[in-house]
Amino acid sequence: MKTIYLDNGATTMVDERVIRVMNPYFSEKYGNASSMHSLGRDAKDALERARTVIAKSINAKSDEIIFTSGGTESNNFAIKGLAFANKDAEKSEISGTHRKTLGKDHIITTKIEHDCVLNSCKWLEKNGFNVTYIDVDKEGFVDLKKLENAITSKTILVSIIHGNNEIGTIQDLEKIGEICRKHDVYFHIDACQSYTKTDIDVKKQNLDLVTLNSHKIHGPKGVGALYIRKGTRIIEWQHGGGHEFNLRSGTENISGIVGFAEAVKLGMDKKHIAHMTKLRDRLTDGVLKIPNTKLNGTKADKRLCNNANFSFRGIEGEAIGGYLDQKGVCSSTGSACSEKTLEPSHVLKAIGLSHEEANGSLRLTLSRFNTEEEIDYVLNVLLGIVKKLRFMSPLGGIANVFKKNN
Ligand SMILES: Cc1ncc(COP(=O)(O)O)c(C=O)c1O
Known part of the structure; x- marks a missing residue:
């Protein structure tokens, strides 16, 4: 794989x-x-x-x-x-x-x-x-x-x-x-x-x-x-x-x-910035089509061209990351350094996210070597993973909302 x-x-x-x-x-x-x-x-x-x-x-x-x-x-x-x-x-x-x-x-x-x-x-x-x-x-x-x-x-x-x-x-x-x-x-x-x-x-x-x-x-x-x-x-x-x-x-x-x-x-070649920006926006648009999902941070040009960070309601970012890994996708939940602690990220707390929203976060960070095909693959597997996890989640209401919207 x-x-x-x-x-x-x-x-x-x-x-x-x-x-x-x-x-x-x-x-x-x-x-x-x-x-x-x-x-x-x-x-x-x-x-x-x-x-x-x-x-x-x-x-x-x-x-x-x-x-x-x-x-x-x-x-x-x-x-x-x-x-x-x-x-x-x-x-x-x-x-x-x-x-x-x-x-x-x-x-x-x-x-x-x-x-x-x-x-x-x-x-x-x-x-x-x-x-x-x-x-x-x-x-x-x-x-x-x-x-x-x-x-x-x-x-x-x-x-x-x-x-x-x-x-x-x-x-x-x-x-x-x-x-x-x-x-x-x-x-x-x-x-x-x-x-x-x-x-x-x-x-x-x-x-x-x-x-x-x-x-x-x-x-x-x-x-x-x-x-x-x-x-x-x-x-x-x-x-x-x-x-x-x-x-x-x-x-x-x-x-x-x-x-x-x-x-x-x-x-320093500016074409890399344009490439990553395009991929980031494709990824963001795709992920935000999944119901009960939000983008953490700001939009467009005041955001790093390679960074996307989402919160998925009702499920854990760690679980999504684990399933993504099984599908060959490396992601992270917050910064690599703080993954050792089980505390929600201090950054997500500082921007006002609840404990639940912070725990449901997933960071996807791109490089100039990523391609559109890779982004489309990730969007496809992510949709399946979120659906599955929400279905399994004890927060049935959210799973239902998800089902209705899809
Ligand atoms: C914003 C920021 N500052 C500092 C560091 C630490 O850099 P290094 O891994 O080179 O020690 C990192 C890397 O994780 C970082 O993202």
């Missing part, structure tokens, strides 16, 4: 062209980028070429990109790194920046962040910081008034997820960036899901820190980057031999970084 992979929000298949450019860095060009000999220089050249690719893709300068082990590390680095660098500072020591860093201890984020942001913030709360978790509306947009009102003279940073990993809502970075600039606070975004799927421009959107990773865009796992605007007051994250501008020591993962840059180059 052919596998139809609709869990690209969790991770993606590595593009063959990415593997091809990575291969020589395992077996031929395996030098350490800090070595002075020719193999070392080859590695260093590849590292710097990759840095330029990533920098250009978000309108940054090369020396503002730090390579990391992925999105989790970049988010930890950004949030904890800023928090500790700005807490006890008497005065900004950074010349050429307008920021006044006077013993601040407050961080603002949202209720719909990835766990690596939420858990970093919770840890900071145990270590003397205050965190405000801003509400979102029922489509998942940050309440900008509440955000602005939450900023105080103690606020260091606003950290926001750009494209949400569960419901796909894309935040208005320009508006949030304007608020951050007006109040002189740092602005960090987690762009793991949105990278290459919608524009990121650090200048236009007034971004100070941007988290990026490779495995959501058909690159290898275990590699990511953090954009840090020049002049940002941040701690050295990993101490050692002074790699990555003295901010994150450790021998660079050259093959991974080269693969990441190739994935970015391939991913």
Whole structure:
């Protein structure tokens, strides 16, 4: 049976062209980028070429990109790194920046962040910081008034997820960036899901820190980057031999970084966005024809082009996912990371879903490799699965409604 992979929000298949450019860095060009000999220089050249690719893709300068082990590390680095660098500072020591860093201890984020942001913030709360978790509306947009009102003279940073990993809502970075600039606070975004799927421009959107990773865009796992605007007051994250501008020591993962840059180059082609949007809309239209089914999140262009998230009344998303798996379709219920807990997703709760609606949710996330035929197959099997599960459900009323409408 052919596998139809609709869990690209969790991770993606590595593009063959990415593997091809990575291969020589395992077996031929395996030098350490800090070595002075020719193999070392080859590695260093590849590292710097990759840095330029990533920098250009978000309108940054090369020396503002730090390579990391992925999105989790970049988010930890950004949030904890800023928090500790700005807490006890008497005065900004950074010349050429307008920021006044006077013993601040407050961080603002949202209720719909990835766990690596939420858990970093919770840890900071145990270590003397205050965190405000801003509400979102029922489509998942940050309440900008509440955000602005939450900023105080103690606020260091606003950290926001750009494209949400569960419901796909894309935040208005320009508006949030304007608020951050007006109040002189740092602005960090987690762009793991949105990278290459919608524009990121650090200048236009007034971004100070941007988290990026490779495995959501058909690159290898275990590699990511953090954009840090020049002049940002941040701690050295990993101490050692002074790699990555003295901010994150450790021998660079050259093959991974080269693969990441190739994935970015391939991913920046806008035709992929058009393709995924078309498939997402075909899928959404088809699923919403099933009675008692709703789309979670927002519509059209303010939603990630590859994300669809539905709630099916009266049945469990887990059960639908299990049956889909038997039919060769990979899906997910919420983010892959939170599937370990049986708690309903914090994101779905934050947009106001009831316990039952959250438990009846299913996330289907696409990639440029999916086809219309695959979507039609999924729609067909999904209809059968929902019918069957509703028939078996103790909530007979709903099953009846379903029968009547079909
Ligand atoms: C929005 C978001 N942030 C951060 C991460 C973590 O990234 P990584 O898996 O590279 O550590 C993910 C991946 O699940 C994500 O979707």
